Every structure is written in structure tokens, then in C-alpha cells.
Amino acid sequence: MKNASRYAAIAGLVIGLGGAAAHAAGPAATPAKGAFQRDLMGVYSDAEKKVLELEEAVPQSKFDWRPAPGVRSIAEAYLHIAFGNYGLTKMATGKEPPAEAGWEMNPTKWDKKTKDKAEIKKILEKSFAHVHEVIGALPDADLDKMVNLFGHEVTARAVLIILVGHLNEHLGQSVAYARANKITPPWSKDEKAHMPPLPEKKP
Numbered sequence: 221m222k223n224a225s226r227y228a229a230i231a232g233l234v235i236g237l238g239g240a241a242a243h244a245a246g247p248a249a250t251p252a253k254g255a256f257q258r259d260l261m262g263v264y265s266d267a268e269k270k271v272l273e274l275e276e277a278v279p280q281s282k283f284d285w286r287p288a289p290g291v292r293s294i295a296e297a298y299l300h301i302a303f304g305n306y307g308l309t310k311m312a313t314g315k316e317p318p319a320e321a322g323w324e325m326n327p328t329k330w331d332k333k334t335k336d337k338a339e340i341k342k343i344l345e346k347s348f349a350h351v352h353e354v355i356g357a358l359p360d361a362d363l364d365k366m367v368n369l370f371g372h373e374v375t376a377r378a379v380l381i382i383l384v385g386h387l388n389e390h391l392g393q394s395v396a397y398a399r400a401n402k403i404t405p406p407w408s409k410d411e412k413a414h415m416p417p418l419p420e421k422k423p
Contacts, residue, residue: 282403
């Protein structure tokens with residue numbers, strides 16, 4: 221049984237990475253310049269796809285739900301992902317968010333800008349496109365440049381790794397929010413179909 225579980229985990233990892241690579245290679249993504257950027261955006265793109273699928277699966281009526289007072293709501297969690305996309309790419313590369321995004325270094329204000337599901341989807345999509353454009357054009361030589369991250373001197377490479385971590389952190393938060401509202405993440409609905417068959421029990 222332990223071997224079966226191990227095989228299932230390996231199969232799931234292979235499927236997940238394959239999906240990430242396929243998504244990164246899609247026509248909307250800017251081809252990344254270097255190996256690090258390509259690998260980074262492969263992992264990033266998998267989480268990006270899941271965020272958009274989950275946002276689509278959650279009904280508008282749940283977008284103001286929050287687990288407790290003072291904690292981000294479903295809408296605010298999605299908006300905060302977009303906030304981080306713009307803010308962390310700016311810290312890493314110096315590239316300003318597009319003026320039409322209306323981004324400013326004020327997460328509290330940004331996270332409360334709208335509760336509209338369709339509008340939030342557009343905001344997310346534009347922020348993801350910005351990340352692909354900026355990192356896709358980033359030369360290898362810039363990865364080791366020292367940048368300021370909230371008062372700490374770190375490399376641009378480190379900030380980009382934090383960007384991926386930030387996205388996955390809030391994807392996990394959004395999954396927990398969805399399941400608390402009895403919403404199954406779309407990619408989890410057919411998990412069993414992708415798992416290898418378990419060996420038959422011997423009599």
C-alpha cells in the first residue's frame with residue numbers, strides 16, 4: 221500500500237509539472253530568456269491557472285465571505301494576489317505596473333477596490349500577463365542584481381522566488397476558503413481519473 225501511495229504521488233507530480241509546462245508554453249505567455257526564468261514561470265503558470273479556475277468556480281454570492289472578522293474575504297484574497305504580482309515584479313525589476321492598473325503601494329486600499337467577480341477576474345488576468353511580460357524579458361544578468369525588499373538587500377532572483385511563493389500561499393488560502401464553502405477546486409474533481417490503479421489485494 222505504501223508503494224501504491226508513492227506511485228500515485230509521483231504520478232500526480234508528473235501530471236502537475238506537465239500541466240505547468242504546457243500552460244507556460246501557451247500563446248499568451250512571453251517566452252522567457254533564461255533557464256531560471258523558464259523554470260520559474262513553469263511553476264508559476266500552474267498556480268496561475270488554478271487561481272483563475274477557482275475564481276471562476278466560486279459564485280458571486282460568496283465573494284464577501286470571510287472566515288472571521290478582520291481576515292481577508294474571498295474577493296480580497298484574489299485582489300491581494302494581483303497586488304503582489306505587480307508589487308513584487310516592480311521590486312525585482314524596477315518595471316512599473318501599467319498606469320491603467322491603478323496600482324499603488326497600499327494593500328489595504330487595493331484589496332478592497334471591488335467585490336465584483338467579473339472585474340476581479342480581469343484584474344487577475346492583467347496582473348498575470350504583466351508578470352509574464354516582465355519576467356519573459358528579464359536577462360540573466362539582472363537576476364543577481366541587488367534590490368531593496370522592505371528594507372533588506374536581496375537579489376532580484378530571490379524576489380522572483382518570493383513572488384511564486386506568494387502566489388502559492390494565497391492559492392492555498394483560496395482553496396481553504398472554497399472548501400469551507402463546500403466548493404471543490406475544479407482540478408480536484410477528476411483526481412481519481414489520473415491516479416494509477418491500486419494493486420489487487422491478494423486473498
